[in-house]
Amino acid sequence: KHGPTLPPGPPALPIIGNLHMLGRLPHRALAKLAQKYGPIMSLRLGHVPTIVVSSAKAAELFLKEHDAVFATRPISQSSVYLSYGAKGVAFGQYGEYWRRMRKMCTLHLLTLAKVTSFEGLRRVEVEAAVWRLVEAAVARDVVDVGERVGDLIEEIVFKMVIGKGKDEDKRYDLKGVVEEAVTLAGAFNLADFVPYLAPLDLQGLARKMKDLSKRADEIFENIIDDHLKEEDFRQHTDILGATLALMKNPNNEFFSSFDRDNVKAIMLDLFVGGIGTSLVAIVWALAALIKHPRVMKLVQEELDSVIGKERLVVESDLSKLTYLDLVVKETFRLYPVAPLLVPHESMEDVIVNGYEIPKKSRVIINIWAIGRDSNVWSENVGEFYPERFIGKEIDVRGRDFELIPFGAGRRGCPGMQLGLLTVKLVVAQLAHCFTWELPNGMQHEKLDMNEGFGLSMPKANKLLAIPSCRLRVPHSNVIHGITAEMGVIDKSS
Numbered sequence: 001k002h003g004p005t006l007p008p009g010p011p012a013l014p015i016i017g018n019l020h021m022l023g024r025l026p027h028r029a030l031a032k033l034a035q036k037y038g039p040i041m042s043l044r045l046g047h048v049p050t051i052v053v054s055s056a057k058a059a060e061l062f063l064k065e066h067d068a069v070f071a072t073r074p075i076s077q078s079s080v081y082l083s084y085g086a087k088g089v090a091f092g093q094y095g096e097y098w099r100r101m102r103k104m105c106t107l108h109l110l111t112l113a114k115v116t117s118f119e120g121l122r123r124v125e126v127e128a129a130v131w132r133l134v135e136a137a138v139a140r141d142v143v144d145v146g147e148r149v150g151d152l153i154e155e156i157v158f159k160m161v162i163g164k165g166k167d168e169d170k171r172y173d174l175k176g177v178v179e180e181a182v183t184l185a186g187a188f189n190l191a192d193f194v195p196y197l198a199p200l201d202l203q204g205l206a207r208k209m210k211d212l213s214k215r216a217d218e219i220f221e222n223i224i225d226d227h228l229k230e231e232d233f234r235q236h237t238d239i240l241g242a243t244l245a246l247m248k249n250p251n252n253e254f255f256s257s258f259d260r261d262n263v264k265a266i267m268l269d270l271f272v273g274g275i276g277t278s279l280v281a282i283v284w285a286l287a288a289l290i291k292h293p294r295v296m297k298l299v300q301e302e303l304d305s306v307i308g309k310e311r312l313v314v315e316s317d318l319s320k321l322t323y324l325d326l327v328v329k330e331t332f333r334l335y336p337v338a339p340l341l342v343p344h345e346s347m348e349d350v351i352v353n354g355y356e357i358p359k360k361s362r363v364i365i366n367i368w369a370i371g372r373d374s375n376v377w378s379e380n381v382g383e384f385y386p387e388r389f390i391g392k393e394i395d396v397r398g399r400d401f402e403l404i405p406f407g408a409g410r411r412g413c414p415g416m417q418l419g420l421l422t423v424k425l426v427v428a429q430l431a432h433c434f435t436w437e438l439p440n441g442m443q444h445e446k447l448d449m450n451e452g453f454g455l456s457m458p459k460a461n462k463l464l465a466i467p468s469c470r471l472r473v474p475h476s477n478v479i480h481g482i483t484a485e486m487g488v489i490d491k492s493s
């Protein structure tokens with residue numbers, strides 16, 4: 001047959017197709033296959049025709065030139081059970097309904113103005129987290145960085161979205177529910193690839209998801225009721241309050257557009273999208289800094305020269321921290337939070353770069369492979385070397401396809417401003433306030449940088465380290481009954 005053909009790819013087995021080739025770390029396995037079959041590669045994952053994109057140029061074709069064709073998401077069991085039948089933004093099917101919901105997020109809920117309005121909240125929470133670390137520093141405790149940062153990000157995101165901290169309402173365990181949702185949504189689910197096995201629920205995932213969705217629903221119903229019960233729920237400054245106010249205002253386009261399921265699905269999107277992502281990026285960044293003392297020294301010198309040693313970093317300092325900006329970019333390049341983005345799906349047959357891409361193909365953009373493409377990044381591609389960005393106009397916001405940690409185009413991350421701000425603020429704080437030592441005298445070269453795989457790509461092993469204070473900032477508040485000056489906590493006072 002003449003004319004366009006499917007992109008090249010490895011031969012597939014009956015039933016499972018190429019599933020067996022994905023291994024434990026699919027981004028690595030797919031990058032290796034792409035070396036043989038090229039940057040636009042065709043696979044069959046179970047019964048699902050799949051296109052894997054592994055170069056910046058090819059990603060641009062899919063996410064810019066043909067963005068409209070690839071702007072929907074495949075339906076999966078997790079989107080059905082955990083997202084109210086894909087009624088949220090992240091897993092919603094492209095169309096008028098979804099466009100309106102996404103517009104509400106980008107034009108009202110996650111705007112720069114809205115994100116900035118939570119600056120005070122972030123300052124209080126970040127300071128409290130720093131002071132808890134000061135206590136650990138004084139006690140020479142080994143700290144699980146991921147756990148500390150996770151507590152902080154959860155507290156910020158919960159307060160931003162529903163106006164309450166994660167442990168504030170004893171009636172429910174929202175934190176547990178969100179964590180379980182992340183685990184279940186990130187699990188490999190055979191039923192999504194071999195649909196006729198779905199009724200058997202061989203992995204028990206559907207049962208777990210249904211059970212979780214019931215528990216989550218009860219909690220969300222309570223939270224929404226609590227908001228609406230207030231005399232004037234429009235007084236709520238949190239994101240849920242803003243959503244409800246938009247829905248109930250007859251003067252705007254969102255009036256009666258959405259039902260409660262939409263609101264609940266959006267809330268879950270914000271929790272899942274907002275917590276694990278920033279957390280994973282911050283842990284990678286600090287691990288990379290600890291592993292590369294040369295880079296840590298430069299970051300700290302910049303912080304000391306811009307901020308000094310007498311006060312903590314505040315958000316208005318961030319734009320002046322140009323070296324930190326390079327460090328964050330380099331972290332996203334080598335350790336992208338979502339190495340395969342979130343899968344896209346083609347809405348019609350289309351020809352891309354001369355290849356035939358059939359309707360309903362799942363499209364995976366391997367940004368892990370793009371970040372390590374030596375044609376783009378030169379031969380020291382595996383090295384953590386932030387200086388590579390000096391003099392290059394490479395931005396992470398979805399314009400430069402060699403670095404798209406937040407995706408690009410219609411499905412690009414709507415929480416990017418918040419995510420970037422949180423990552424920079426927390427990394428700056430951790431590097432400015434403390435020096436970090438590895439436990440048991442471990443040398444920095446020995447720190448492992450192995451990755452895991454799930455909904456995001458976390459560091460496989462915990463980052464354990466001992467902080468010591470490097471600032472002299474007097475602290476007037478009382479934490480756990482201890483008044484403190486950074487580095488000199490007087491337990492007797």
Ligand code: HEM
Pocket residue numbers: 089090091102269270271273274275277278281337338341342343344405406407408410411412413414415416418419420423
């Ligand atoms: C460092 C932080 C973050 C990173 C690296 C990140 C990354 C991503 C990526 C790669 C996607 C998929 C893009 C695509 O499919 O092409 C995405 C989508 C999304 N993110 Fe983020 N994200 C971050 C923070 C956040 C935050 C803070 C929120 C909200 C509070 C958020 C909410 C979402 C939502 C709702 C989507 C789905 C968008 C859609 O399908 O239209 N993200 N994010």
